[in-house]
Amino acid sequence: MIENHFPQGLAIGDSFIGREEQMAWLMKNINSGYHTLLLAPRRYGKTSLAINTLAQINIPYTEVNCYLALSASAVEKKIIIAVQSLLEKLISKPEKILTAIQSFFKKGEKRWTLGFKGVFGLEIVPDSNDDHPENILTALQLIEDVLEKQKKTAVMFIDEIQEISSLKESKQLGAAIRQFAQHSKRLVFIFSGSNRRMLIQMFDDSSMPLYELCDRIILDRIDTQSYECYLNKVAKKTFNKSLSKGTLQAIMQFSERHPKRIYNLCFHLWRLCENQNKTPDEAAVKTAWDLFLDQRVRDVQYHLRRLSAGQIKVLTLIAMDITKELSGQIAQAKVKLAGPSIIKALQVLEAGDYIEKDSQGVYRVLDPLIRDILVRDESVNLA
Ligand SMILES: Nc1ncnc2c1ncn2[C@@H]1O[C@H](COP(=O)(O)OP(=O)(O)O)[C@@H](O)[C@H]1O
Ligand SMILES: [Mg+2]
Structure with missing residues (x-):
């Protein structure tokens, strides 16, 4: 087989480069029980960083990818599946898994159904189907209980967590996770998501549940030398x-x-x-x-069809490097928008990770593919 030196998916093996400091930092967090929030725009290597780090340490882990989790019930389902797979990793014999789960449920009032699907596929089904945040909390407490009995630690990697913030029950889901995460001693979380939207909606608002619960690792681009x-x-x-x-x-x-x-x-x-x-x-x-x-x-x-004509015009200006006085007269004439509308468009573009500001406050298009395609079509976009 030809070696894949430039994987389009996760970077693993030799193709995973740089990031030494961030990996060491993440490992320390895991080993000392600190939850981590990994932040970066899409496709900067968050998932690759988490997976490569987890592969290097000898702690069982499970993944929950919130991408396309379109309802609270879907989030619950994904978390329960992750809990099932973690239980299977922690306890090798199926009978023992059942005993461990039964002993947890004996302590409370909940009566969840347990079963096996296929050969070893464990299946846990909550008794009430409606209270998704509550079910998530119970599933997490179950894992913590098993970990406590075994005196082990484990990691739950919740990827693309910004997707939760667009659900109508986002507050309650965030609250359930927080309620658990602030007391858990043995299950450590890595949350990962693309930054601005999530920062604003889930982590940066002090009235929101996940605020200040995590150490943050912010990923930038990898250095030239690497x-x-x-x-x-x-x-x-x-x-x-x-x-x-x-x-x-x-x-x-x-x-x-x-x-x-x-x-x-x-x-x-x-x-x-x-x-x-x-x-x-x-x-x-x-x-x-x-x-x-x-x-x-x-x-x-x-992909750009989700933006308005005005937003595309402003994005095209930035793609063309016309970044000085973006809401000034010259820019206004070019995009045929008034100053305040340009400012609004900039905010939307930044929140959607289309553009970012560098350390000098100059905007650039985040994805060079989008940048160059806009430049190619510049005359049409600004028409
Ligand atoms: N440490 C790394 N070294 C080299 N390439 C990387 C690294 N991390 C990610 N990549 C590359 O970047 C792209 C996005 O990686 P991914 O982990 O999926 O990012 P994210 O989870 O932030 O969307 C992939 O093409 C991957 O191969
Ligand atoms: Mg990812």
Whole structure:
């Protein structure tokens, strides 16, 4: 099988680079029982960081991905499935799992149904179907009880938690998790989500349940040196040569070290150069990036349909690097919007992770793929 040097999904093995400090920090949090909130825009490597860290430590863990959990009942279901799988990891014999669960339920009034599906598939079914936050709390307490008896710790990794914030029961769900998390001693949480929307809605509002419960790890892009080192290693393996400074610079420039896009670009670049039997150079980087844009143009246009015409205009200005005085006269004339409407559009774009501000307060489009497709269509977008 050909080695996948530039995975489009999770980065694992050698393709997971950098992030040493954040991994060490996360490990310390887990080992000392601190819950962690991993924050970064989409596709910055949150899931990869959590999974690679968890793979390195000898603590059982389970994952809950809130992506596409469209109701409180779906969140409950996902958490219960995660609890089932954790129980199976903690207790090897099915009879013992049943005994452990029964002994937990004997202490309270709840009578959940327990069973086995298939060969070993444990199934736990709550007695009341309606109170989802309460059921979540009970399922978590069950795990804590088993962990306490075994004197073990475990991790629950709740990914894409920002999805919960858009549910109508988000407050109650957050409250249930918090109620548990603030007292749990043996089940440690890693929450992960893309930042602004969630920060505002779930974690940054002091009246909201998850506020200040977690240590935060904020992921930025990976440094140039880590990428150069890895790309040269792969180039030596595949082309028997390292890449020139100019080639590396071009890769960094087009992808802006966006973790997903740099691997998208390198995937195309390597394909192109392997087919043509040549080592990547600057021209090839440009060709590969253009090929990638051609391939994705429809997806991006479809994705951008969720923005208003005004928001697309403002996003196009930023893509074109017209970032000075964005709500001033010149910008107003270009996008045909009044100052306050531009400011509103900027807020929406920032909350939706389309744009970010750098340390000098200058906006940039977060995803270089979106940036360059907007620039290509600039005259249409600003028409
Ligand atoms: N440490 C890393 N080193 C190299 N590439 C990474 C790293 N972390 C993530 N990536 C790449 O970035 C992209 C997004 O990773 P993912 O973990 O799914 O991000 P998120 O969970 O933040 O959306 C993938 O293409 C992945 O291969
Ligand atoms: Mg992820």
